[in-house]
Amino acid sequence: MQMLRKLSAGLLLLAVASFASTPAAEAAGQTLEIVKKRGHLKCGVSQGLPGFSTPDNRGNWTGIDVDFCKAVAAAIFNDADKVKFTPLSAKERFTAIQSGEVDIIARNTTWSMHRDTALGVDFPVVNYYDGQGFMVRADLGVRSARDLDGATLCTNQGTTTELNAADYFRSNGMQYEIVAFEKADESVAAYNSGRCDAYTTDHSALYAQKLKLSDPKAHIVLPEVISKEPLGPLVRQGDAAWNDLVRWTHYATVAAEEFGVTSKNISEMKSSSNPSIRRLMGQDGSFGDNLGLSKQWAVHIIRAVGNYGEIFERNVGVKTPLGIKRGVNALWTKGGLQYAPPIR
Amino acid sequence: MQVLVLAAVLGAMAWLVGNVQSNLERQNINSGFGFLSERAGFGINQTLIAYTEDDSFGRVLAVGLLNTLLVSALGIFFATLLGFSLGVARLSRNWLISKIAMVYIEIFRNVPLLLQIMFWYFGVLRNLPSPRQAVSIGDAIFMSNRGFVVLWLEASAGAFWYGLAALGLVIGGIWLRRRAANAQITTGQATRVWRPLLGLAVALFGGAALMAGVPFALDVPHLKGFNFRGGLTVIPEFVALLLALSLYTAAFIAEIVRAGINSVSKGQREASAALGLPESVALRLVVIPQALRVIIPPLTSQYLNLTKNSSLAVAIAYPDIVSVLAGTTLSQVGQALEIIFITMMIYLSLSLLTSWAMNRYNQRMAFVGNNT
Incomplete structure (x- = not known):
C-alpha cells in the first residue's frame, strides 16, 4: 500500500515535470x-x-x-x-x-x-x-452604415470586430445591440434567420459568408470600412x-x-x-x-x-x-x- | 507517510506555479489579474446592472455572473415546479396522465441538452416574425425574432416605500404563520392566517400610497427604426436557454420525485387513510415530507448540474459568465490561465454554496419522520 502511494506520488511529479518543461523546450x-x-x-x-x-x-x-x-x-x-x-x-x-x-x-x-x-x-x-464592414438585407432600405442606429448586430466572439463595432457606434452617437456567437457559422445562421439586422466582420469575410446565406443576392455589403484589419x-x-x-x-x-x-x-x-x-x-x-x-x-x-x-x-x-x-x-x-x- | 505525500504534492504545486510564471515571463505573455480594472470596450446585450463599453473587465465578470445566476435560479425554480408535478403525475392512477408524464420524461432526458438548446433557439424561436410583423398580445407583449418585448413599469423614487411595505408584509406573514403554528401545537386549534394578512397588506400598501402616490410610470414598447424601443426586452437566447434547461432538468427531477414517493412505505398511506385524512392532505403532510429525505440529496445534484449546464449558453450567444469572461474577455486580454482559473473558481463557489444550502435544508427535513 505504501509502495503504491509512493509510486503514485512519483508519477504525479513526473507528469507535472513533463507538462511544465515542454513549452520551455520549444520556446528556445x-x-x-x-x-x-x-x-x-x-x-x-x-x-x-x-x-x-x-x-x-x-x-x-x-x-x-x-x-x-x-x-x-x-x-x-x-x-x-x-x-x-x-x-x-x-x-x-x-x-x-x-x-x-x-x-x-x-x-x-x-x-x-x-x-x-x-x-x-x-x-x-x-x-x-482588410477592414471591417457590415452586411444587411437589401430590402431593409439601408445604404450606409450611418443608417444603422438602433440596429442589432450579429458577430463572432473573440475578435477585434466586437470592439470596433462598439467604438464606431459610440463615436457616432448611435445605439446598437450586439449578439456574439462563438462560431462564425452560428452567427451567420442567426443573421440569416433574422435575429440581427446586420452581420459585421472583415469585408473579405462578409463576401465569403454571403455565399453561405440561403439567398446571397438578397443581401448587400455596405460601403463603409470602419477599421484597419x-x-x-x-x-x-x-x-x-x-x-x-x-x-x-x-x-x-x-x-x-x-x-x-x-x-x-x-x-x-x-x-x-x-x-x-x-x-x-x-x-x-x-x-x-x-x-x-x-x-x-x-x-x-x-x-x-x-x-x-x-x-x-x-x-x-x-x-x-x-x-x-x-x-x-x-x-x-x-x-x-x-x-x-x-x-x- | 501521509505528511510526506502531502508535502510532495504541495511542493510540486508550488513548483508548478513558479514554473508556469517563469515560462509565461520568458514567452512575454502578460500575467496577473491587473486586466480586471482595464476598460472592456465591448457591448453586452443583456445586463442586469448598469454597464457600458467604458466599464472594466471586472464589471464584465459581474455582468456575466449575474446572467448565469439569473438563468440558473429561474431554471431551478421552473425545473422543480415542473419536475414535482411530473413526478406525481407519473404515479397517477390515471393511465393517460401517467403515460404522458412517462413519454415526456423519456424524451427530454434522453436527448442531449445542447441539441435541445439548439432546437429551441434555431428551430423554434427563429421562426417568429421580424419586429415589424411582431405578434402582439393586447399591445403589451410583442413577440418577434428579436425576443419578447413586454410592457414594463418604470419605478420612480416613491417605489422605495412600496418595497418597504412588501418587506413588512413578508415579515408579518412569517410571524403570523409561526404564531398560528404555535397555537395549533398548544391548543390543537388550526387557525387561518389569510384574514389578518389581508388586513396587514391593505394597511401597509395604503400607507405606502399615502407616502408616495403612484410610484410607477408605464414604459410602453413601440416600434422605432429597426426594433422596439422601451419596455422590457427578454432576448431569445435567454428564453431558449431557460426553456431547455428547465425542461431537461425537470425530467430528471420527476424521476427523483417518483423514487422518493415510492420509497415511503405503504403503511404510512394506509395509516393516513385510517385517520380519515383525504388523499391530497395525506400526500402533502405525510408522504411528501418523508419522501423529501430521499429526494433532496439527488435533487441537489440536479441543481448543481443545471447551474453548470448553463455554460452551454455560449453556443447560442447568451452572455453568461463563460461567454463574456472565458470567451470575449479571454480573447481580448489573452490571459487564458488566469481567466479559466477565475471561471472555474466561480462555478466551484456556486456549486459549494448550493450544496451548503441544500444540505442545511436536508438536515431540517431529516428529523421530520421515521420511515421504519
Missing part, C-alpha cells in the same frame, strides 16, 4: 529544427471561411491562409502537402500558438498592438489588408529565425509577382538574366542557406502555390465566387500596399 528558438524532425508543419486555420481557409467535402483545405502554410511547407520540405491543419475558433487561436500546439497560425487574424506585445506572439507579415500569420515570440522564414515566405511570393515569375513560367525564368530574378531563384547568392533552407527555397514556394497575385486570384479574386478586387492588396507598383523588401 528551435521551431525549424522541430518541424524538420517531425516531417510536417502544424498550421492553425479557421473553422471554415471560404477564400481564406475552408475544407472541401473530401477534407482538402483551400484558401489564401491555407496556401500560406503550404508555401511555408514547400519552402522547408519542397512538398506543399506536408502540412497538418488544425481548425481553431477565434478565442482558441492564441492559446494554441502559445502552448506549442501549432507552429504557425494563418487564420485571418488582425495584427494589433495588444496582441503583438502582450500575448507572447509575433506577426511577421501582412498577407491580406491587417491580417497575417502569427508565430510564437522568441524564435527570430522562424519569424524570418515566415516573413520571407510571403515576400518571395510578392517579389515573384513583381518580377513576373509565375508557377507556369518558373522553369524558363531560371535562365533569366535579370539579377533580381536570379537572386530570387537561388541562381546567385545563398539567401536560402541563411534561412536554414535550400538555395531553391523560393522556387519551391512558387512552383507549389504560385506568386501572390496567383494565390489571390485563385482564392478570392474576381473570377471566384467571392469576387474581391485587388484594391489595397495590389502590388505597390500598382497603387496597392503589397511591397517586398529587396532580396539581396
